[in-house]
Amino acid sequence: MDSLMPRRQVLRTFALAATGAAVLGNAACGGGSSPSGADDKEFTYWSMWQDGEPSAVVLKAAIEQFTKDTGIKVNVQWKGRKVVDQIAPTLNTHNVPADLIDSQDRFVKATLFGTKQGLNLNSVYDLQIPGEGKKVADVIPAKYRDFATADGQAWLVPYQVLAEQIWYDGAALPGVTASPPKTWDEFVTLLGQRKAARGGGGPLALDGDIGDYNAFWTYHVILRDLGPGAFSAAATDKKGAKFDDPRMLAAVSKIEQLVKGGYFIKGYNGSKWPAIQQKWAGGQADFLLLGTFVPSETKSAAKAGFQYRSFPFPSGAAGDTSQEISLVGFAIPAKAKHASAAQKFIAYFLNSSRLAGMSSTANNLTPRTDIAVPAVLADAKKTLDQARTVPALDGVKMDQAEWYIKVFTPTNNEFLAGKLTAAAFLAKLKNTTADYWKVNG
Template sequence: MGTHISGHRWQLPVALGAVGVLLCAATACSGATSSSGSSRQFTYWSMWKEGEPQQKVLALAVTDFEKQTGIKVKVQWQGRNNLQKLVPALNTNNVPDLVDGPYVKLVPALVATQQSLGLTSAFDTEVDGSTAGKLIPAKYLKTIDIDDAAGRPWMVPYSITSDAVWYDAAAHPELRRDPPRTWDEFIALLDRIKKDGRTPLAADGDVTGYNAAFLSTLIVRNLGPGGLKKVASDRTGKAWLDPAVLDAAKKVEQLVRGGYLIDGYKASKWPAEQQKWANGKAELMFNGSWLPTESATYAAKGFTYAAFPFPVTAAGHSSMRADFVGFAVPKKADDAKDAQRFAAFLLGKKYQDAMGRQAKVIPVRADAATSPEMADVKKALDQADSFHQQNDGVAFPGYNEKLFWAKDDELFFGKISAEEFVHQMQGAQATYWKDQPQ
């Protein structure tokens, strides 16, 4: 999950955050020129497109930053392919000073190839009377590894993505009172919905990462956070034959063979099934915390977004997914210093509140505002005592797209059984690791 992050209309707040004053004071507002007298500027390739709510928050921050520091920010609003463009650019002289993206995409693009810069300067930058690093909740850093080989942070996160089982609380007030907490309770709910002649689960089958989220979460539910990553790291592939892994695959098979998934999901084109769910043609959807902003423009009148955590299995692991979206700086950046200053600048409460209220995402700052649509997910994150990442942090080059997600589609589409799946993964993974550089 996490391939689609977008939003809908919003309005800008008018309060001016103290962070700008601190930055201005730190530079005496005179640091806008280099020693040669030329204007200072840096280049930012953004994952957002013009008009998206996150882009509008960032555009506000850019305007404020330029006014308060005199440093020009040359932004290219490239959209989700910004990191695809970055990878070949790293071998040229046309390298941006700042990029942003989800953790799972930044790792293979920059970190795995050791082309990311340590961002100690950004973490030490004063923001709202604190340092930027102290504004990032330590509980997430226990799971999300953003330290490079030298122990320096390579990422400055500005929002958190999670996932949940979404539903319309106006249609299902009983779920708000008593949501299913275990897998058996979840299946019982699906059976009741099906018995009533309704469709239990919507799924956009062409988004392979969404499909794999069921299995990856179930493996984490059975093995605990880090379990799937340990399985995927096994160079022999035999870890896929673990009974707990087979049990997770059988639960996916149960969803497929039980007829709980919406008709046509195998051949759907995103966001067709998502639209059907938002219009009451399916009752539940397991998806990311971006789902309300993505679907708001076509949701049925009176649709009330609500969610509950993915159910636990008999193993009892109940971690919540938590991933970072944030900034990274390539090693070849010409102006890494100013790029880091801007990365820290976005942690100012003015912009974090705007991310929560207007962009309707989950800000990284614990004290930032959130929207009503995010209330259930934010509450679950606040109450969780452990966390896991998308794909449990598995981000080996090509592994998800070419191996795990591709093979999972065969299971999710009912083409192979759970037993066939784990045995095929064992062989395919052994080949994958054999082909990787030592």
């Protein structure tokens, strides 16, 4: 599977990476922007992919051609999703083992940029892409460059874009394709119709044992009712007072409505991933809120004739229609010994003929607008083209990782499981957030 979304092991990875970042922060030196070793003939690349995964296949082909075209040898190691966890303890030493890594944005930002152990990649965006006569900055839209830039420094060069959507089978629900729900009220009306059609069975699929999957529901209602930045502001409120906002209660009460109303499929809160999403693909539920990896991850369980369609999370009180995204891309440790060669490879890989494999072979969205989009992701791409983009989970997993893991996730899991009312959920978050900042603020 070429899936990126965090499960238990990846949540653990992120927790460890965040811890490593905190340790490194005190001793970190500032990241540079001018690589040494301009004549380097090799570099070491640690990848988040496992050998044989579709994305790894695409990268491996590009690496082989890069060596043929440039004479630069790439010592690639397919580390898997724990790549950041593995490199974090070395970043402040004189023996950083990799000159290039790739990972999801939140891991890179917390562990490299957040500790000043990542190279400023502004100069990479100025490099010419071999064979195109364009610079990297010319082919990466500004919204993605801005996303991966902080304090004037680029900390990531993306090659994949992920976005959360509500997925459904267009063959089974042509009416939804013709007129997808745009508001929360329209969505709830549709859910009621589908619940009745299913004889009272819940139309929403959710693997409730995955904290991030639960968080997508709660975060989206907050985003739609309070706007971008509200969730992050609440996470960093040292007194927890923002959880007293009446708009916050109105927002999360929508999730309580779904839980108490039986809109989630039976067994969702006692399932083990991927049981429920497989049931969804098999037609036992109608809707699934997850990322653009869904078609790749569920195709083996999909019933015959399944047509992957999606629509953005319905708007709420604030009228917000933002599309949350996350990026996968390249980063370079500040103390990389062969940074120049690594930068050359980044520019080389961003050539449309090579990056296109991330769409055609790995079935993912890329940041380039001139690369064909997989048919199963056409709806998501349309949303991305039209909507304002915001960081997944309001950037909280990048910037407030420990709060998210220790405070929000366990409480939200209780809420989605029906163990807390909306009011009790917010009251608990307020208290635990205040306690957290007393110790960490």
